[in-house]
Amino acid sequence: GSGSNGVGVGMVPAVSRSAVSRGVVVRRPGFVEGLGEHRAKAERMFSLMDGFLKNDPISLQKDILHHVEYTVARSRFSFDDFEAYQEVVIGRVSWLRDRDVWHIVDQCAEALNQLGFEFEVVAEQEGDAALGNGGLARFSACQMDSLATLDYPAWGYGLRYEYGLFRQIIVDGFQHEQPDYWLNFGNPWEIARIHVTYEVKFYGTVEEVEMNGDKQKIWIPGETVEAVAYDNPIPGYGTRNTINLRLWAAKPSSKFDLEAYNTGDYINSVVNRQRAETISNVLYPDDRSHQGKELRLKQQYFFVSASLQDIMRRFKEEHTNFDELPEKVALHLNDTHPSLSIAEVMRMLVDEEHLSWKKAWDIVCKIFSITTHTMVAEGLEKIPVDLLGSLLPRHLEILYEINHHFMEELKERIGLDYSRLSQMSIVEEGAVKSIRMANLSIVCSHTVNGVSKLHLETLKTKTFKDFYGLWPEKFQCKTNGVTQRRWIVVSNPSLRDLISKWLGTEAWIRDADILSGLRDHVDNADFHLEWKMVKKVNKMRLAEYIEAMSGVKVSLDAMFDVQVKRIHEYKRQLLNIFGIIHRYNCLKNMDKDSRRKVVPRVCIIGGKAAPGYEMAKKIIKLCHAVAEKINNDTDIGDLLKLVFIPDYNVSVAELVIPGADLSQHLSTAGNEASGTGNMKFLMNGCLLLATEDGSTVEIVEEIGADNLFLFGAKVDEVAELRENGVSNLAPLQNASPLKVPLQFSRVLRMVRDGYFGHKDYFKSLCDSVEAANDYYLLGTDFMSYLEAQAAADKTFVNQEKWTRMSILSVAGSWRFSSDRTIQDYAESTWKINPCRCPL
Ligand code: OAK
Secondary structure (H helix, E strand, C coil): CCCCCCCCCCCCCHHHHCEECCCEEEECHHHHCCCCHHHHHHHHHHHHHHHHCCCCHHHHHHHHHHHHHHHCCCCCCCCCHHHHHHHHHHHHCCCCCCCCHHHHHHHHHHHHHHCCCCHHHHHCCCCCCEECCCHHHHHHHHHHHHHHHCCCCEEEEEECCCECCCEEEEECCEEEEECCECCCCCCCCCEEEEEEEEEEEECCEEEEEEECCEEEEEEECCEEEEEEEEEEEEECCCCCCEEEEEEEEEEECCCCCHHHHHCCCHHHHHHHHHHHHHHHCECCCCCCCCCCCHHHHHHHHHHHHHHHHHHHHHHHHHCCCHHHHHHHEEEEEECCCCCHHHHHHHHHHHHHCCCCHHHHHHHHHHHEEEECCCCCHHHCCEEEHHHHHHHCHHHHHHHHHHHHHHHHHHHHHHCCCHHHHHHHCCEECCCCCEEEHHHHHHHHCCEEEECCHHHHHHHHHHHCHHHHHHCHHHEEECCCCECHHHHHHHCCHHHHHHHHHHHCCCHHHCCHHHHHHHHHHCCCHHHHHHHHHHHHHHHHHHHHHHHHHHCCCCCCCCEEEEEECCCCHHHCHHHHHHHHHHHHHHHHCCCHHHHHCCCCEEEEEECCCCCCCHHHHHHHHHHHHHHHHHHCCCCCHHHEEEEEECCCCHHHHHHHCCCCCEEEECCCCCCCCCCCHHHHHHHCCCEEEEECCCCHHHHHHHHCHHHCEEECCCHHHHHHHHHHCCCCCHHHHCCCCCHHHHHHHHHHHHHHCCCCCCHHHHHHHHHHHCHHHCCCCHHHHHHHHHHHHHHHHHHHHCHHHHHHHHHHHHHHHHHHEHHHHHHHHHHHHHCCCCCCCCC
């Protein structure tokens, strides 16, 4: 946490503010029971801890000093803020000692202040653990927070990347990527479990051997690396339940290849061994393109193999009969990235535990469930067979066998419909023969979840239509959510206090439903006054940051209008920029009198482009080029400013979201599976300007269409619009089709003609939205977009109405807490109950 971006965040683990990727694994409650002796010991330790490990400021100071002297031996040297941060974390948040970490923040602040440190400055020392790309990964972090808080016995697994998502720096308006070596000074939250290691194997051959009269396949691997566990505690709020995010790091295997060392090439042998570490080195920064890279596949299998060995080890410590596995273990695949798990569990059960294929398959089909996080079929992961066969030869055989059984079953059910058989097959024939990871996951999972109602509908009627026809009962909706602990309590402390004051309770921090009680005060003038004050404080914080980052001074009276998310064509940052250019044109053409009535705007855009994504990088450059023109036009002054916030990440989000008046969610309908940014802004009383896409549809259901600014084609109009350019459907008829091209083409022409410079560079960007190529319908939606913007301006002038809408947004955000999402998963997908530790 950091002082500048949130008071009181220091005691929250790095991982819960981070974006973590990959799978979430849930264990059923029975698993933790019956530990007998262990439990007795733990209880005794707990009771002693209560006596010894006190959380009052004096005890905390003793601890800090103890660490200074005995852990880092720094008492005689300078002991700076960074070390203070590390010591507080190491000393206090070791999860065995700590029971309700959220409630010792104030004591820590006092202890540090008395030692002469400023708590906020110490807390600011913590950086983001950027272990994921965007929405998918940050959603995992919210889920972990909710799992812990709701007392579920869950484990999260992932990779301990040494380089997280790249740092974005902007040079002359262009994005440059810099490595994020986040572990440089250590990570005080993690606990290295140097004894929890597993061998992970790659390459080699498959041989058939005779075993007890039966033929048995065995895999003779060619390379072995070691996976070492690093544990990251995720403490729940208002509970002793602290769950574990176990991240794997690759290390050279401890087994020596005597042969290699004896050939005399000692140096090269060591260098080769060291190469193992590259597996977990770096996170792939392109969140959607699957390029069939060997290292990426290695990462996936490394992660899957280590996690499953860990899970099986714990199961086997207590159980001998694999029939009990589905009772004790639920494995949830967070998108298809860990779906090699299916083949791996089959391999473990059949090749290592010698279960029959049928029995193993029966078990496997009861333990897996999956959530998919993408709308478009092209986004689904495929692995080329050649690559898989060389890296994991036995797994490829298993996948073929799974497919063979599936195809047989399918033929029985649908007959010899070859077109459907080939579409549903796990193996895709074609120029590059591949394994379809989504098909594999659906075949084997008992539940397939979508992340919003609209997403599920698309899965059922388009993406996985045939599978839905076969197994309708598998498909479920689990609308995403975000944690109010991160997105209000930590990042917006002023709003937190105001909400608690007016609700007369802090219980909403654990039970978001209570937030709906804010509706009772929606017309209270005093409440309105305090509400506006909170927004002002947050806008000041943001304005200071903007000035420090970009040198642009912004007026607090302006509407702060924000679009922050990964840069993607479908998210239409370009529509936003075109709208800004149009606004600029309008201002330039206005007389003085009209200008006086204009609502001043500060447009804020932030987000990273995948390093190889040309169009996205051009959008960033265009944003800077337009900003340069507008911000330096003295004629325009405070009426319009455009700032690009570099290196958008979770820390920046914590600062930007509370300070926003308006936020934009512009994806072409049918492209955003859910979106979670919309929920974070909603929770912070920021009004949405959005298309009816993903979870926004459900936000509209909850708060009503008059409490946000909707625009654009609806999902069922998009196909027709793409086909014919203009809509025949009713809602769009009002927006004159002629007017659309006129306003839009003027803006487009300015960019094309080099009004913002870099004419040649922007050409392909302009081509991508020119009439026939306008796949994401920028031209079609432009008028409707401008109307929504005008409605936002008009409302902003009426501050009472605006404040009402803002309060109703926060009140309606109760439904978008990840606690609701997780409870739904627990009850209807994993079938688990909470395990509450005695407080
Ligand atoms: C990234 C790579 C592959 C598949 C999906 C993603 C991804 O980031 N998906 C996002 O997941 C979020 C959490 O469910 C959703 O809110 C976003 O709409 C979706 O784009």
